[in-house]
Amino acid sequence: MARSSQAAEEDIPGVPARRAALRLLDAVLRRGDPLDQAAPPVLRAIERGDDRALALAIAQEALRWLPDFDRLIDGATRQILPEDAKARSVLRLMLAQALRLGLPPHAVIATGLPLLVGGPRRLAHGVFSAVLRGDGLPATPTLPAATLERWTSAWPARVDAIAAGLAVPPPLDLSLRDPARTAEWATRLGGISLAPGHVRLARAGAIEAIEGFAEGAWWVQDLAATIPASLLGPGEGRRVLDLCAAPGGKTMQLAAAGWQVTALDKSARRLERLRENVARVGLEAEVEIVAADAMQWRPPAELFDAVLIDAPCSATGTCRRHPDVLHRRIDQTGLEDLQRGLLERASGAIRAGGRLVYAVCSLEPGEGEAQAEWVKALGRVAVTPDQLPAGLTPTAEGWFRSDPGMLAEHGGIDGFFAAMWEK
Known part of the structure; x- marks a missing residue:
């Protein structure tokens, strides 16, 4: 029996990686999955590590420049393709390879068109060729409409710099x-x-x-992500509670700075990764790992000298490395309620004179600045310039705020917010 044309095309080198990229794009845009959650099962079937990396890079660049790819596609078609059309998704991936990853057009065509089995290959070929003859991409990615509206309102003086900070992988x-x-x-x-x-x-x-x-x-660990833990300074054997600790970057940072760390997280799977990370760097003796829901867990009778909350959030500040966050639907109200609950719980776990640091990797003021303003029971401790890397400064309120447009001359930085208080 003759093999099907689809099976034969799967033997073309590079097609499985492109098919995986298409599945990743679908997982993010149609199902709303985070890319790092969708990637492991999709990429597991690809044997070569470089092919897995290529599939992920194609999907990331398609997401990073999605509005601009769509504009180019729409400008090269007489009849606009539906938003969820497979041909549109395949064209996004093909343009990501040609215009962002620099792959030869003939190789892009040879590995892209087989994804349209029984579909409009001639149309896709024509649109792709027409786009390559055009003016190409702008210097800066266009933000998705909803994201642009939010950030223009929140950061009118910074939104252009933020968008520019997304232009290349960090x-x-x-x-x-x-x-x-x-x-x-x-x-x-x-x-x-x-x-x-x-x-x-x-x-x-x-x-x-x-x-x-x-x-x-x-x-x-991104440079911005190191700042919340660094605000607590040397541990000198004191005790700190790291809430929502997995996968452990801040836990390791605190332990290396001389703190005795209780690392708490409710995800057993993520805590296993934290345990592996702590063991690799040789800091097991300084870390106690607790699997529990922070909203239900009761602190020990001996309260902590400090608490660090790296709160669950929209993660929009990580958009330069995780461009899928720009396209995901976010339950902002649910996240903000959880963040306030964590702040309440954490304040009860600190001894008198102890310090609390609250942090989110978010560009949404409701998850950062608004939460800091809400805290009234603790005394605000201002972040000082000497606590931050050169080129970054505290806000007028004494908080830390970064965005992807900062430190651009050195490759940028993630978007983060951090505030500190004393009990």
Whole structure:
């Protein structure tokens, strides 16, 4: 029996990776799944690591530039393709490869058109060719309409810079277990340092292959994500509660700074990853891991010297590395209610004179600034300029706020908010 044309086309090198990218795009746009949640089961069937990385990169670039790809597609068709048409999705992926990843057009066509089995291949070929003859993409990605409306209202002076910060995938930030070796590791890895204990690298290859991974010298953590824990300073053996701790970047940061850390999270799966991360960097003795829902858990009789809340949030501040967040539907009210609940719970776990740091990787003021204004029972402690990397400054209220347009000359930074109080 003759093999089907689809089965034969699956043998074309590169087609499985493109088909995986199409499934990832569908998972984000149709089902609303986070990309990092959708990726493992989709990519598991692809044998080669470089093909898995390519599929993910294609999907990410399609999401990063989605409104601009759609504008180009619509400008090259007489009849607008439906939003959910498979041909539109395939064209988005093909344009991401040609216009963002620099792949040869003939290779893009050879691996893209087989995705349209029984579909309008001639139309897709014609639209793709017409777009390549046109003016191409703008210098800065166009934000999705709903996102643009929110951020124009929230950050009118910053929205253009934020969009510009999304234009390229970010570099790789590493947090060092021993900040005293910052200069040494920056030299060994060929990177730059923007703060003690930080090294920034151009993105390259598998994380596990980078020098120092096996010995636990560092972990991956965006520079902005390091700031909330750093606000608490040296631990000197004191006790800190890290709420919503998994996968453990801030837990490791606190433990390396001399804190005795209770790391609490309700996800057993994510805590297993935290346990592996803590073991790799050799900080098991400094970390107690607790699997519990923070809204139900009761603190021990001996209260903590500090609490860090890295609260569940929309994660819109991570959009330069996770462009899918720009397209996901967000339950803002539910998140803000949970965040306030965590703030209430955390304040009861701190001893008198202890400190609370609240942080979110969000660009939504309702999850950051509005929550900080809501806290009245604790005394505000202002973030000072010397607590932040060069080029970043505290807000007028004494909070920390970053966005993807900041530190652009060094490769940017995630969007974060952090505030601190004393009991």
